[in-house]
Amino acid sequence: MNGPLVAGVELGGTKMVVLRARGREIVEQVTxxxxxxxxxxxxxxxxxxxxxxxEPFAALGIASFGPLRLDQSAPDFGHMLPTPKHGWTGADIYGVLSAALPCPAAIDTDVNGAALAEARWGAGAEGDAPSDCLCYLTIGTGLGGGFALNDRPLHGAMHPELGHILIRRAPGDAFAGACPFHGDCIEGLVSGPALAARFGVAGDQIAPDDPRWDDVAHDIAQLVGTILLTTAARQVLIGGGVGMGRADLLDRVRAKVVAQLGGYLPFVDAASVATIVRTPALGDQAGPLGAVALAMDMINRQ
Structure with a gap:
């Protein structure tokens, strides 16, 4: 394995993966x-x-759940903003982790990092050239979304907060939603806790042919359509426990994306949608490799 040794941290709501990698090859990781x-x-x-x-590290990359303060001029740069995750609001993610190592460090959202890794080494790199606009969604404990745009993670005033978009509900769906901030935003409708509230049991205990999945697929398709219409993303990758755990749900989502768009986007049709709306090529390593990508970018900027 070639390349400098880098450290990576993927911090999620249920587990943290700490790793060391040489180039893009992970040599050791601990959960x-x-x-x-x-x-x-x-x-x-x-x-x-x-x-x-x-063995000293050349750089550290931190890919964390959010919301995060990513404005480097802000006094709370690298801190967690108000979050439903108990006890984590205000946590100094960047400061604590970067202080441990005398090397350059970078922080971004876990989904921005995963999008970057997929664009370089995963689904976005499977064609003749890396994808210029790729979206990575994770649906699990929450719902997060990130973008790799021209090989850079996307953020400005903040980072993308796709989980809190309000979508057009399926006719007759009376579920109130489970988000403590917005009720029936997309995270409040289709995240793991939302599915448990909607179904009365965990989503993985519900039969694939349960008709209530139609409303869930409708909601996810609404989000995917919004992403395609607003960003012209070439691919929307759906990861996380909900996203990667139910192939039958993904098939329903694809069909509803095509139907809801109504032929308006010429590049999205029944023949192409499976390559546009799909699972991550890197699987559950997209997040850890996102931290590696952030670390490698710090080296390249030196």
Whole structure:
């Protein structure tokens, strides 16, 4: 394996993956449960420090769940903004982790990182040239979305917050939604906790032919259509426990995307939709490799 040794942290709502990689090849990774910021980040710092003592890192990439403050001029840069994740609002993700290593460090959302990795090494790299606009969605504990635009993660005033978009509901769907901020935003309709509230049991315990999946597929298709219409993304990749765990749901979503768009986008039809709306090519490694991509970019900027 060639290339400098880099460190990566993918911080999720239920687990944190800490890794070291040479180039894009992950040589070791450890999973740590996400509990409190002090306990979780402290365990990450201890591991990174031990690895760095064995062989120094050239850079650190942090791909974290959000919302995050990514404005480097802000006094709370790298901190967690108000979040439903208990105890994590205000946590200094970047400060704690970057202080552990005397090397350049970068932070972005986990979904922006995953989009970047997929654009370079996954679904976006399967054609003749890397995708110039790719969206990565994760549907699990929450719903997040990120973009790789011309080989750079997308953010401005903030980062994309696709999970809190309000979509047009399916006729007759009376589910109130489960988001503590907005009720029936898309996260409040189709995330793992939302499915449990909607169905009364976890989504993986519901039969594939249960008619209530039609409303879920409708809602996800509404989000996908919104993304395609507003960003002209070449691909929308759907990952996470809900996204990658039900191939039957993805098929329903594709059919509804085509139907809802009504032929307006000429590049989306029954023949092409399976290549546009699909699972990540990197599978569950898209997130960890996103942290690697962020670290490698820090080296390239030096």
């Amino acid at each position: 740590i449960p996400t509990t409190s910021p002090t306990e979780t980040l402290g365990a990450g710092v201890a591991l990174l420090s031990r690895w760095h003592a064995q």
